[in-house]
Amino acid sequence: MPNKEKEHKLVFSDFFKECRCRAGLGRKELxxxxxxxxxxxxxxxxxxSFPSENHLVIITKNLHLQLWSYIQLKKLAGFRANxxxxxxYIKMRRLARFQGNAAETRS
Numbered sequence: 001m002p003n004k005e006k007e008h009k010l011v012f013s014d015f016f017k018e019c020r021c022r023a024g025l026g027r028k029e030l031x032x033x034x035x036x037x038x039x040x041x042x043x044x045x046x047x048x049s050f051p052s053e054n055h056l057v058i059i060t061k062n063l064h065l066q067l068w069s070y071i072q073l074k075k076l077a078g079f080r081a082n083x084x085x086x087x088x089y090i091k092m093r094r095l096a097r098f099q100g101n102a103a104e105t106r107s
Contacts, residue, residue: 012076013047016059019073020045023063033062050077 020030020041027041034041034055043049051059056077060070 012050012073013045015072015076017045019059019063019065019069025062030059030062034058053077053079 020027025033027038027045031038031041036055040049040051044051053074056070056073056079059065060073063069065073
C-alpha cells in the first residue's frame, strides 16, 4: 500500500472513531444500524479499509454529523466530492479562515 493511501486510512480511522465516540455509539450498535458486522467497524477504525460511499451517508446520519463532516469523511476515504460539496467545502474553509483572522485581530 502506498504511503499516501496508508496515511489517508489512518487519518480517516481516527476521525471516524472520534465521531462515533462523540455520538455515544458503540461499535456493535453502529454496525447494526448499518447492517454490517462489528468487525467491519473495527477494520475502519484500524485503518484497514474504508466504508463505501453509501455507508458514509448512513454513518453521517447516525453520528448526527453536519455536511461539513460528511465531506471530510468522504475526502479522507478517498472519494471525490461532487460540485455542490466542493463549493460548500470551499465556503466553509473561507469562513473558518475568516473567523480565525477575526479572532487574531481581537487578541
